[in-house]
Structure formats: structure tokens, C-alpha cells
Amino acid sequence: MKKSIFLCLFMLAVMMVLTAGPAVAAPPVKIGALFSVTGPASFLGEPERNTAQMVADDINRSGGINGRKVQLIVYDTQGDATKAVQAANRLIKDDKVSAIIGPSITGDTMAVIPVVEKAGIPLISCAAGIKITEPVKKWVFKTAQNDSLAVSRIYEYMQKNRINKVALLTVSDSFGSSGREQLVMQAKAFGIQIISNETYGPKDTDMTAQLTKIRGTGAQAIICWGTNPGPAVVARNTRQLGLKIPLFMSHGVSSRKFIELAGNAAEGISLPSGRVLVANLLPSSDRQKKNLLKYKRDYMKRFGTEGDHFGGHAWDAMMLLKTAIEKGGDSPAAIRSQLEGIRNFSGIGGIFSFSPQDHAGLTKDAFVLVQVKKKNWVLMK
Amino acid sequence: MTEAKRDILGFLLFAAAVLIAPFFFADSYILNVLVFVGINTLLAVALNLLLGFAGQISLGHAAFFGLGAYISGVMTAAHSFDPWLAMLIAAVSTGVAAFIIGFPILKLKGHYLAMATLGFGIIVYIVFNETVDLTGGPSGLPGIPNLSLGEFSFDNDIKNFYLIWAFTLLAMRISLNLYRSRIGRALRAIHDSEVAARVAGVNVKNLKVQIFTMSAVISALAGSLYAHTMTFISPASFGFNFSVELVTMVIIGGLGSVYGSFMGAAILTLLPEFLRIFHDYDIIVYGLLLILIIMFMPGGLAGGFRTALERLSRSRKQGAD
Structure with a gap:
């Protein structure tokens, strides 16, 4: 008798888990990331990976995107074009991500572009090379300022x-x-x-x-x-x-x-x-100032060093994706068209305005001139 | 069963296994990795001719690989040559270059030969990097077309898999034949003792240059295939690190063994993918595994495999007694 009650309870519990599970947790939004965390360009990849993870955690803590958690899948490219292509294939075919951020360097990005263009997955590169978005490629965007x-x-x-x-x-x-x-x-x-x-x-x-x-x-x-x-x-x-x-x-x-x-x-x-270096010196009328200071503070709190503009590229990429997914859902095609429609997005690297003719989105106002004075940065007029 | 028959049977089994592999990984990125296993096997087989058969080290083989890739890439992307013609020209001109530098370089032995080939590799790398107008410099050369036969274009992983493995299997078959031929025996004689080989009537100087050239031509072919598969190349893929990786493949696989070259290439290409579960520590585990393999299998994976088989059959025999 006792045994059968126990069994009944167990069955009930199993059923509750089975029925309630999917209703409570909607499937996560999968975002892939390719960064050169090791290798010669690790000075880019490391802060980028840290930042992307930090942003993903922050989004999840505050309820996710439209109630769905973000799952960030990061692979290291080691700054090697062959490895970047393999990792991109893995993100697309096995992990089935909705969008990819990175790679960190121009060479890796150029190698990955044919893969994402063929698969139809939006890519937001964190590399600076002008060739990435000129000529404009349908699925490729970037957040690092053009040289x-x-x-x-x-x-x-x-x-x-x-x-x-x-x-x-x-x-x-x-x-x-x-x-x-x-x-x-x-x-x-x-x-x-x-x-x-x-x-x-x-x-x-x-x-x-x-x-x-x-x-x-x-x-x-x-x-x-x-x-x-x-x-x-x-x-x-x-x-x-x-x-x-x-x-x-x-x-x-x-x-x-x-x-x-x-x-x-x-x-x-x-x-x-980028303005992030001199965030505290900016006039309070500056549109980016609030985000810049918050980013620097959060990064310092979590990793114990100052957030730099390399990590900022990943911050921008993640937040742009968040904005796009909030508006149009997480199908790759919707993300792409939403990204293209983003105007006046205030990020770490600058104020982004994308259009079908411009997938880099920044103007030369993204840069300020700074000078080293007494071992510190000062703004130049 | 005679040895020659066993050789053919083994090869056919291997080829069959390769040809059906894609059906198990049709929708997975693993198929993409297997394409690169094919390219790396082709390279390891080429280097094994020189390092495993003739016992001559080369720390600059990534340069031949790169020459193949860049000659193909520049001719097709910038000057719209037919990719097959470009591939042929890449292989021939790399062969000629190897033949010319082969004579002075292969007079050197041991560490000096390692230094000379190392230098050659670095020079070629610098040329790729600095001739920005020609090669696109460090940011690479995009827009290389896929290979095609008429209307049929090799534009996805499964097509490229069969294309590349066709070349790789051919190179493996040629290597196996060479190993058992008169030339193969002469090369092994050079490996053991150059003086003894010369005394026995082997033309050591010519043979070394010939095998060096052959190795370079196969590497250049691998380079062309790589360029047309990736459709993008950058100098970083052809640097000193990759030369060392190739030597590692041949040694881990087993010097002188053609199947060993495959095993070495497969392990070094696939292992990092499986080690990703260790996240940031994958490189440490990777290094440890390589050390363990070398420590406990001095003959490489092929040698270890053979010993294991022998032990197995011996213990079975003992059991039967």
C-alpha cells in the first residue's frame, strides 16, 4: 500500500516536470561567438569574450530577451582562418545558432564570410578591416570602427x-x-x-x-x-x-x-x-556617456581590470542583437532585417546607424583625439 | 595471403571506410572538419615521403603548401584563370622551385638542413605578408572561386570531401607503391646510412632532390585544394607554426608509415574539436596527450597500433596452446 502511494506521487512529480517544464522555460535564444581568445590576437579576443559573457549573464538576470534566456556559445579561433571556418560551421550546423558575433580579427572574419553568406546567418564582426563591409554583404555587419x-x-x-x-x-x-x-x-x-x-x-x-x-x-x-x-x-x-x-x-x-x-x-x-577611454572626461551632454561609464564599472567589478574599447565591440554586437531580437524574434532572417533598420543606437564604439548601404554604421564622430599627459589620457580639442 | 595482396586489401578497406564516412556526418560540422583532415593527410603523406622515407627533415613545408595556395589564389581571384589550369601551374612552378633550391639545401644534414628549410619557410611567409599588392598582405586574399567540372561546382562540404579525398587516396596509393619499389628501398637506405647507400650504388644526391620535389608538388596540390575549398587565404595559415604542426603529424602518426600519416593528421585535426569540452584548458590536455603518445608509442600511432595487434594475436595463440 505504502509503496503504491509512493509510486503515485512519483508519477505525479514526473508528469508535472514533463508538462510544466517547457511552459516555464521557453527554448533559449542561441547566439554563437568566435573570438581569438588565444594566439597573437588574444588581447582582442579575451576582453571580447569576457564582455560577451558578461552581457549575456546580465540579460539573463534581468529576464532574458522577450522572456527567453540567452545561451552564448563561444569558440576560440586562435587567430587561425582554418579554425575559424571550422568553428563557424559547428555553430551553424550543430549548435544551430540564430546569429554569430566575432571573429576578432579581419583575416578570420574574411574567412568566415563565405560560410555565413551561404548559410544565411547574420554575423556581427568585431574586427576593424574596411573590406568586411565594403562592398556590403547581405548577412555581415560590424561594430569595430573602420580604420x-x-x-x-x-x-x-x-x-x-x-x-x-x-x-x-x-x-x-x-x-x-x-x-x-x-x-x-x-x-x-x-x-x-x-x-x-x-x-x-x-x-x-x-x-x-x-x-x-x-x-x-x-x-x-x-x-x-x-x-x-x-x-x-x-x-x-x-x-x-x-x-x-x-x-x-x-x-x-x-x-x-x-x-x-x-x-x-x-x-x-x-x-x-573610442570614447570609452576617456568616458569620465566627456561632457554630460554626450549621448554615450551613461553606457560607457556603466560598462567600465561593470567590467571592473567582474574582471578587476578596466574595460577597453576592444571589449566594447562585443558589448555593441550583443546589445545590437538584443535590440534586433526584441523587435523581430530570433529567426536569422528577421535578425538581419532588424539589424539593417537600427538607427541611432548608442553603443560603446559610437552611435550606430545601419542601412542597406552601410553595414558598419559609424561616422568619424566615433573617434575623439586623446593625448597622454602625466601618464593619463586627456581629450584634445 | 601474400604481403602484396594484404597491402591492396588493406588499402581498399581504408578507401571504402573513407568513402562511406560522410553518410554518418551528413548534417554535422564534423564533415567540414573531415575535409581538412583530408588536406592535412595529403600534406602529412607528402612530408612523410621526405621525413619518414628518406629521413630528411623539413621545417618549411608550410611554404610549399602556401605557394600552391597563393599561386592558385592569385591567378584565379585576381586574373580569372581557370582553377584547374591554375592548380597545374601552381604544382609545376612549386616543383621547379623545390628542384632548384633542393640541390644546395639537401647537401646539408641534420640540424643544418632543419635551419635551411626553416629559413626558406620564413622567407616565403614574409613574401606572402609583405607583397600587399599581389597577395593582399596580412588581411588575406578573398574571392577565390570553387573548383568546378562544367556546371558542377564543388561548393559544399560533401562535394569537397570527395574531391579532396580522391587526391589524398591517390597520393597514399602512390606512396604505398613507392615504399615497396626499388626507389623506396633506396630511400630507406639513405635514411639508415647515406654512406652505405652510396656504397651500394644509390645516387643519393639526385634521389634526395627528386623526393624533395615530389613532396613539394603534392604539398602545392594540397595548397590549391585548400584555397579553392576555403575561397579565402591569409598568410597566417602558412607560417612556421604550421610547418611544425606538419612535422608533429608525421611523427605522432609514425615515421615512414603512410597510414600513420593519416592517423597523425586525423588526431591533430580532430582532437582540438573534442577537447573543447575542457574549455580554457584544452591546450594543456592537448599537449599532455601528445607527450604521452610520444613517450609510450615511440613508433607513433602506427607503431603502437601494430604492437597492440601483435600482442593480441600472441596472447590468443598462447591461449590456444
């Missing part, structure tokens, strides 16, 4: 301050070569003459040779395009050689790390940067 915008920012400043002879020193990887292409292409429009065009290797530890060459040319300024640690070496070598002309860097080094690496040699260096 061309950073270049225009610098050239605009130079034009205003009558600097018209510059020397370039760019790193020979995809970031540097894309920057160099833009620097050379836009120079004429701003009346700037490039009188020296040098490169250095990503692992070089001494750039004295290139800088000595530049010293002999009569350049009025040097523009160095690279990511840590190369530009810090350039800064120190410039100081050692006693070069007095102004040194400009790219947004590739706009984090506190650069000041730590370059030490005193960082003083006076100027560079274009």
Missing part, C-alpha cells in the same frame, strides 16, 4: 594645425597594412604629403633603424600604426633618438596598457580613440 575613420580624424587635426609632411611607420600585419592603405589613400584629400613610408615586424624589439631614416627626411610628424607592444618601442626609440616632432598612434593602442609599456616616453603622444 578609415581613425585616419580621417588624425588628418583633420593635422590639416588644421598645418602639418603637411608626414612619415608613416606601420606594422606588417593585417591591422598595420589596412591602416597604411587608408593613410596613403586619404593623404591627398587632406593636402598631406607622405615623405617616408616604413614598416616593422610585429615582433620587432628595436625600430631605431626606421626612425633614423625618418629623421633624415624632414617630416613634421610621425604616424605609427600598430597594436601593443610595437608602438611602445617606437615611442621609446623616438625619445632615445631625441626626435622632437609629434608622434601620432592609432586606436590600436588606446588602452592603459600602452602607457604602462611606454612609460615616460608616452608623454605627449596623440591618438584617435
